[in-house]
Amino acid sequence: MLARLIHALRTLGIWAIALLLLFEEWGWEHLAALLAWIGRLPGLRWVEGRIRSLPPYRALMLFAVPVLALLPLKLLALYWLGQGHVLLGLAVIVAAKVGGTALTARLFMLTQPTLMKLAWFARLFTRWMAWKTRMLDALRQSPAWQAATRWAHTLRQRLKAWRKVWAHRITGGAPTDRQ
Known part of the structure; x- marks a missing residue:
């Protein structure tokens, strides 16, 4: 009985970590791209240039x-949760997570070349990436992931067919650009 409980908790923990890694992986790329686009604004280009030129330990402190910037927001969200404003509290926590991921991703992209000059950082980063790759590979090979992938593919195909039907109805049978 105890062994089953431990196995179930371990499996749940692995899935939780894997889903977090997937969010970070997806969010990292898309959110960093968004911030890179924002970073092209004249004043922010200067800031990004300054960040790129930081020495390694200052870049790490960044x-x-x-x-620190998101801590007050998260505390406010916890306060709202405690006051019974569950949706507001959860929305602030999710927004803080997305915003924090975006900012961290952009900062890392700007400072990675500098940080990799620190031997201990480069070693840890290499180990982290290898571990993350193994975790994501295991997740993608799991039956649950395979089933979710098939379901998502089917859903996309149905939505595509549905859009085509509705576009045809809206245009009165006239050909559309999406056909």
């Missing part, structure tokens, strides 16, 4: 900014 990662405290998102944590």
Whole structure:
């Protein structure tokens, strides 16, 4: 009985970590791209240039900014949760997570070349990436992932067919650009 419980908790933990890694992986790329686009604004280009030129340990300290900047928001969200404003509290927590991920991703992209000059950082980063790759590979090979992938593919195909039917109805049978 105890062995089953431990196995179930371990499996749940692995899935939780894997889903977090997937969010970070997806969010990292898309959100960093969004911030890179925003970073092309004239004033922000200067800021990004300054960040790129930081020495390694100052660049490392820069990662405290998102944590410290979002801490008051997260505390406010916990307060609202405690006051019974569940949706508001959860929305603020999700927004803080997305915003923090975006800012951290952009900061890392700007400072990675500098940070990799630190031997211990480069070693840890290499290990982290290898571990993350193994975790994501295991997740993608799991029956649950395979089933979810098939379901998502089917859903996309149905939505595509549905859009085609509705576009045909709206245009009165006239050909559309999407056909």
